[in-house]
Amino acid sequence: MSVRLQPELRNQLIQFGIGDWNACYHCGTCTAICPLSEKGFLFPRNKIRLMQMGVKDELETSVEPWLCYYCGDCTKSCPRDANPGELMMSLRRYLTSKYDWTGLSRKFYTSGVWELGFILVFAALVVIAFLFLLPAYGFKFTTELTAQGGVQVNAFAPWEYIEIFDWSMAAVVALLLISNILRMYYKIIWKDGKTTVSIWTHIREFWLLIYNFVVQPRFSKCEDKNYWLSHWFLMSGYTIMFIVIVVYLEWFQTDEILPFWHPQRTLGYYATFGLLFGLFVAIIGRIRKKRIKFQFSHVSDWLFLIMLTLTVITGILIHIFRINGMAWATYISYIAHMAILVPMILIEVPFSKWSHLAYRPFAVYFQQLKKHAVPRKSNQ
Amino acid sequence: MKKAGSTGVFIYNPPIAIPYPFDITEITCYLSSFPNVVRIWQYPDFPWSEKNLVKMITEHQLERLVIVGVLCGTVKTLFSKAMTLAGKNPRHVYLASFDEYGIELTKDLDRAKSLLAHMITDIPMEVNPAGIQPITQPATLVIGGGIAGIQAALEIAYSNNTVYLVEKSGTIGGKMATFDKTFPTLDCAACILTPKMVEVNQHPFINLMSYAEVQDINGSPGNYTVKILKKARKVNVQTCIGCGTCAEKCPAQEPSEFDFGTTMRKAIYIPFPQAVPNKYMIDAASCIYIKNGKCRACVKACPVPDCINLDEQDATVDINVGNIIVATGYKPFNASRMAEFGYGKFPNVLTSLEFERLLNASGPTGGNIHLRSQDKKGNWIFTADTPKPHRIAIIHCVGSRDKNYNKYCSRVCCMYSLKFSHLVMEKLSDAEIFEYFIDMRSFGKGYEEFYERIKSEEVEIIRGKTAKIEEKDGKLFIRGEDILKNDLIENVVDMVILSVGLEPSEDTAKLSAMMGIPISEGGWFNELSYDIEPTATIRGGIHLAGTCQGPKDIPDSVAQGSAAAAKVIRSILKGTVSQEHDFIPQEKIKSYLAEIEK
Numbered sequence: 022m023s024v025r026l027q028p029e030l031r032n033q034l035i036q037f038g039i040g041d042w043n044a045c046y047h048c049g050t051c052t053a054i055c056p057l058s059e060k061g062f063l064f065p066r067n068k069i070r071l072m073q074m075g076v077k078d079e080l081e082t083s084v085e086p087w088l089c090y091y092c093g094d095c096t097k098s099c100p101r102d103a104n105p106g107e108l109m110m111s112l113r114r115y116l117t118s119k120y121d122w123t124g125l126s127r128k129f130y131t132s133g134v135w136e137l138g139f140i141l142v143f144a145a146l147v148v149i150a151f152l153f154l155l156p157a158y159g160f161k162f163t164t165e166l167t168a169q170g171g172v173q174v175n176a177f178a179p180w181e182y183i184e185i186f187d188w189s190m191a192a193v194v195a196l197l198l199i200s201n202i203l204r205m206y207y208k209i210i211w212k213d214g215k216t217t218v219s220i221w222t223h224i225r226e227f228w229l230l231i232y233n234f235v236v237q238p239r240f241s242k243c244e245d246k247n248y249w250l251s252h253w254f255l256m257s258g259y260t261i262m263f264i265v266i267v268v269y270l271e272w273f274q275t276d277e278i279l280p281f282w283h284p285q286r287t288l289g290y291y292a293t294f295g296l297l298f299g300l301f302v303a304i305i306g307r308i309r310k311k312r313i314k315f316q317f318s319h320v321s322d323w324l325f326l327i328m329l330t331l332t333v334i335t336g337i338l339i340h341i342f343r344i345n346g347m348a349w350a351t352y353i354s355y356i357a358h359m360a361i362l363v364p365m366i367l368i369e370v371p372f373s374k375w376s377h378l379a380y381r382p383f384a385v386y387f388q389q390l391k392k393h394a395v396p397r398k399s400n401q
Numbered sequence: 402m403k404k405a406g407s408t409g410v411f412i413y414n415p416p417i418a419i420p421y422p423f424d425i426t427e428i429t430c431y432l433s434s435f436p437n438v439v440r441i442w443q444y445p446d447f448p449w450s451e452k453n454l455v456k457m458i459t460e461h462q463l464e465r466l467v468i469v470g471v472l473c474g475t476v477k478t479l480f481s482k483a484m485t486l487a488g489k490n491p492r493h494v495y496l497a498s499f500d501e502y503g504i505e506l507t508k509d510l511d512r513a514k515s516l517l518a519h520m521i522t523d524i525p526m527e528v529n530p531a532g533i534q535p536i537t538q539p540a541t542l543v544i545g546g547g548i549a550g551i552q553a554a555l556e557i558a559y560s561n562n563t564v565y566l567v568e569k570s571g572t573i574g575g576k577m578a579t580f581d582k583t584f585p586t587l588d589c590a591a592c593i594l595t596p597k598m599v600e601v602n603q604h605p606f607i608n609l610m611s612y613a614e615v616q617d618i619n620g621s622p623g624n625y626t627v628k629i630l631k632k633a634r635k636v637n638v639q640t641c642i643g644c645g646t647c648a649e650k651c652p653a654q655e656p657s658e659f660d661f662g663t664t665m666r667k668a669i670y671i672p673f674p675q676a677v678p679n680k681y682m683i684d685a686a687s688c689i690y691i692k693n694g695k696c697r698a699c700v701k702a703c704p705v706p707d708c709i710n711l712d713e714q715d716a717t718v719d720i721n722v723g724n725i726i727v728a729t730g731y732k733p734f735n736a737s738r739m740a741e742f743g744y745g746k747f748p749n750v751l752t753s754l755e756f757e758r759l760l761n762a763s764g765p766t767g768g769n770i771h772l773r774s775q776d777k778k779g780n781w782i783f784t785a786d787t788p789k790p791h792r793i794a795i796i797h798c799v800g801s802r803d804k805n806y807n808k809y810c811s812r813v814c815c816m817y818s819l820k821f822s823h824l825v826m827e828k829l830s831d832a833e834i835f836e837y838f839i840d841m842r843s844f845g846k847g848y849e850e851f852y853e854r855i856k857s858e859e860v861e862i863i864r865g866k867t868a869k870i871e872e873k874d875g876k877l878f879i880r881g882e883d884i885l886k887n888d889l890i891e892n893v894v895d896m897v898i899l900s901v902g903l904e905p906s907e908d909t910a911k912l913s914a915m916m917g918i919p920i921s922e923g924g925w926f927n928e929l930s931y932d933i934e935p936t937a938t939i940r941g942g943i944h945l946a947g948t949c950q951g952p953k954d955i956p957d958s959v960a961q962g963s964a965a966a967a968k969v970i971r972s973i974l975k976g977t978v979s980q981e982h983d984f985i986p987q988e989k990i991k992s993y994l995a996e997i998e999k
Contacts, residue, residue: 048798048839049865049882052889054741060889067887098741098868100803 027075034072036131037118038111038319044103045069051095051105056242057088062388064088065095065105068112081119082212084391086112087377087384092243093313107317114319117376120201120208126372133320136368140328143364151356155182164348171278172343172351184270190366191267197371198379205380209387216394226389233382248302248312255299256378258292265289278344289340296333300326325374328365332358405523406464406493407439409457411480413470414444421471422499423507428469431514435521439463444470454483465493467520473498495520538624538723540565541969544615544912547575548955549947550728551597552962553969558606560970565720566601567629568611569908570658572676574598575730579659579673579754581761581768583955584820585851591675591763598677611678614908616717618915622941623723623978633713635683636669640708643671643679647699647709655687656780660758663783664765665776669699669709674763683711723978724942724969725916727926728962729908731948734800734807734901742799742899747872748773748781749790749896753817756898759783760824770828772895789829790895794879795821796867797838801902809923811902812952815842818900819852822860835861835892837881845954863890870897903952916943925951936965942978944968 031042045066052058052066064085071080089109096106118127128135155178156162163176210218233239237256241249265273265288272285279285304326306315335358342351369375410432414421425443432438439461457463466480473496481491497520499505504513518524539562543554546568554564566573577583578598580590601607610629617628653668660666660673668687671679683691683699690696690711700709736744736752744750749772751759762768765783772787795818801811815838822834841862843852856862867881879892905924913920918938921927926949929937936944944965947958972978 046802046839047865047884049884050868052882053865053868053880058889063882063887063889066882066884098805100798100805102804 024076025078027077030075030077030080031072034111034115037114038317039072039108040104040317041102042069042073044101045073045105046101048100050098050100054094054098055089056092056094057090057239061392062088065109069103069105069108072108072112078212080112081116082208084209084384084387085109086116087380088239088388089113090240090243091314093316094243096313096316104317106313110314110317111319113377113380114321114374116205117373117380120205120376120380121197121372122200122204123197123372129368129372130319130321136321136324139368140364143367144360147360147363148356151178151359158182162348162352166346166348167276167278169278170346171276172346172348173276174274174339174343174351174355175276177352178274178355180270180274183274184267187267187270190363194366194370198376201371201376202379202383205383206387209384210390210394215397216391217397218390218394222390222393226386226393229389230382230386233385234378237381239385248314251299251302254295255303256295258295258299261288261292262296265292293333293337296329300330300333304330321374325365325369328361328369331361332365335361405437405521407462408435408437408465408467408521409461409463410438410441410467410469410521411447411473412441412443413447413468413473413476422505423510423513427510428513428517432469432517432521435518438521451479451483451486454480455487458483458487458489464489465495465523467495467497467517469497469499469517469520471498471500474501538721539563539973540720540722541724541726541973542567542615542625542627542720542722543726543728545569545575545728545730545947545949546573546601546609546611547728547730547947547958548577548594548597549730549949549958549962549965550575550726551594551601552959553726553728553946553966554601554607555597555604556963556966557969558604560973561606562970562973563606563608565608565610565627565629565722567613567615568609569614570672571612571634571682572598572659572672572678573601573609573611574675574677576754577955578675579661579761580757581764582820582824584816585845585847587820587823591761595675595677598675602677609678612682615912615915618725620721622943623972625722625725625942627720627722627725629718629720631716631718633683633685633715634680635685635688635709635711635713636681637705637708637710638678638680640705641680642705643681644704645671645681646702646704647681650698650702652696652698653687653689654778655684656782660765660783661752661755663755663758663773663781665780665782683709724944724972726944726946726962726965726969727912727916727918727938727949728946728965729906729912729949731903731952732906734811734904736799736899736901738806739799739899741869742796742897743870743872744899747870747877747897748775749875749877750870751896751898752901753814753821753898754901756821760821760828768828770825791829791831792833792835792892792894793825793896793898794835794837794867794877794892794894795898795900797836797900798866799899799901800904802839807902807904807923809902809952810842812842813954814900814902816845816848816851816954818898819843819855821898822855823858826858826860833861835863835879835894837863837865837867837879839864839866845956903948905949909949916940918943921951923951925949936961936968942972 047066047070049066052063058064062085068083068085086109091106091110093106096104099105114130118130160177160179163173165173167173237249237253240252306312307318310316335354338354339351339358342354412425429441432441466484468476468480477494477496480494484491484494497516499513502516541557541562541564543550543564543566546566550566551573554566557564574594577590577594582588583590602609610631612634613629613631615627616630618625620626647669648667651667651669654665655668656662657664657666669681669683671681685691697711700711703709733752733754736742742750744752758764759766759770760768766785769785770789771783771785772790773781773783774787776782797814797818800806801809801814818836822836825832825834841852843849863881863883865882865884867879869880871878876893876895877897879894881890883890909924909926910920913926917940919927926945928935928945928950929939936946938945946962946965
């Protein structure tokens, strides 16, 4: 099989954040020191080779970038300052853009104008909807409080309507993400053309996907155990929030002020704490730049962190203003919350950094499938 | 050779300039003896305008102009412009500026004449006006008694000139004395080196100062005063007969410096059996008498009266030398800095220099390869009682080519590692050897052939440096990537040898400040010109030899030792320490001129 070399690939990859593509002299230190690199799935060194030579097809079909959890040991021990850890991160950005069939992911990663424009347009749409669309259906901004002294949120933003919107947005995002995962599956499992995986293996190994999504065991294999914890908090907080808002909004968005120990509030507080803790570690880390994984920040990394932080802060504000009966403040923070949340979900989940919530566990699953793959029967 | 075209000479001596050191008529006479000199002008009828100059050039059909005199550079532009206007090449205006070429006194007439001859006949010349100091001291100081220092000292001494050889440790021989074999010829290192060491000791023109250090250097090129600290050996070198009775009785033990800590020596000791001078010495840090004031076992045992003087103190001596050769060598990279390899933690992770001692027939195990063990006091030493290793891994580039440690390639590690493989195969025929390398640098004469030879000896040569060594039940686990096979290899071995790189020796920075010689990136002494003056420094009369200038192997060190000696001998013969090309003597110019005449 011939291999097509496309040296222009590395120029494209520079936009995704790789540094000096030519620094590596292939000593293999990074692969040897990596706690996650294993037989048959070697990285980062041979991915650097593929990048240097421009073997685009093989890079695009490789699962290894997703198996790296960026502990930074390779970058620390690299004798050439080639920064293999950040290279793997850049490859993940690149692969995200390749799995995406709309081409938007590539735009968002390589052009700040596109990303910012997208955010502003959707934020404006949300604001317009709240100011003009919902009032047209008879919902209003009212300063009248409930008997408990809380704000009537549902009078201004009825949960039935918001939930319909949540479901439709979830459907759009899920559709995009699932189609991207199918493309990922096609590239990783099918495109190499040499092996085949039985259906039974697909079913038998499926538990790995769930297990890796919930526990993230590979993350804890990296040297840095503390980071696993803070990331896990972030992830669990987000997941709880997601489920509560999309599925149980009726139960979550009430006008009644429930007692402190009611599960509605405790769950909400846990999720908020988890998100804040994870975000705090990540933001402080990226500012202090002590951990190697935080030393090199792409624009997309910062944008994601800032938007998620703003979402959480506006969410907290809604809660505080509502139970204290501050009607206008509640409405404004509600609109701001939605104006940040909607574009963030639309950009990050299917097209950008957040898509790793699906790609990571799927990659472990696909890796397991590849291990059980058998050589394909030749048709020729 | 091409004959220079018709030349016009302007003697420029305006009254404002510095007066001429000698009679102008003599210069004029000398100038007119050249056949291509068409016209000579002197200051009074100096053509101050371009117009006049152009007229002169065209009238006499001048191809070249030479301006002779003091401060003549000030009028060059005028002359160049005139040449252009006259349709000639403006570059053919030459300056014979007396002040620039150091011609100041009446006795410099010969020098002035050579300068004029060069300019008028267009003989290419490289002259530099910098001061030429007369050498006052014919003696030479060599700092460092390794192979480069020994070679330089012998070369100079055999030209019948005095050499002071100052060595920091108790014996000369340097690192080469610790080696078993040299690559690629597999010569016995001691067999080549020890005769030279003995020669140094016996040469009447070499004043060997072992166990001494240079403390201060003063003076100017050609006349340096060097203060040397002679550390107290506490044993009289003249009367000691080297019998060893004292060491037998001595109760104190210390790790041996010569064996890189892999054997124990007494407080009174000889660095190694073939040491030069082959006399005992006392290490003050470990001597019980010096620490507690009680013992004197060696004094009681010594058969020579008054040979051991435990109260001897350090002394300084001043010597006067004209030239200095620096040959301070290198120190091995400290492998414990790379914690991932576990050197200093796992006993059977060795550095290459420790392994050299293990291989050496005069080493701790008599040249048999045994695992390292711990003695009663907890020192990791080599003895012949432990089992022999079966699987040995050699890791290249430890501390070299690494931005976290040293960026440069240490040049010798690849080849000595290959040499190790060969020597292990020779001594343990059933051993399995794994060489982990990044790039194989076998650049010298016979080196690539040596590499091919080792490859054919069933040594596993793996491309890919490892990253981590772990120990379990006395076995060493190595994880590495085989880059050519694109595979991960997890290897279990008995012994790991770290091929450590070279670093400048500790005193390099101190010496550089003392002598005023810059240090280059990496900490090595900076030579004057990497390509054409590899032994000279910016300081006149101070030369470099061996690895103190940069990592190099034995042949290169020896070559540089000889080259530095050649510079010194030239300086002694000429009586100057100038680095520059000297003027060609008058007779040479005359014969050259006669040749053109034909």
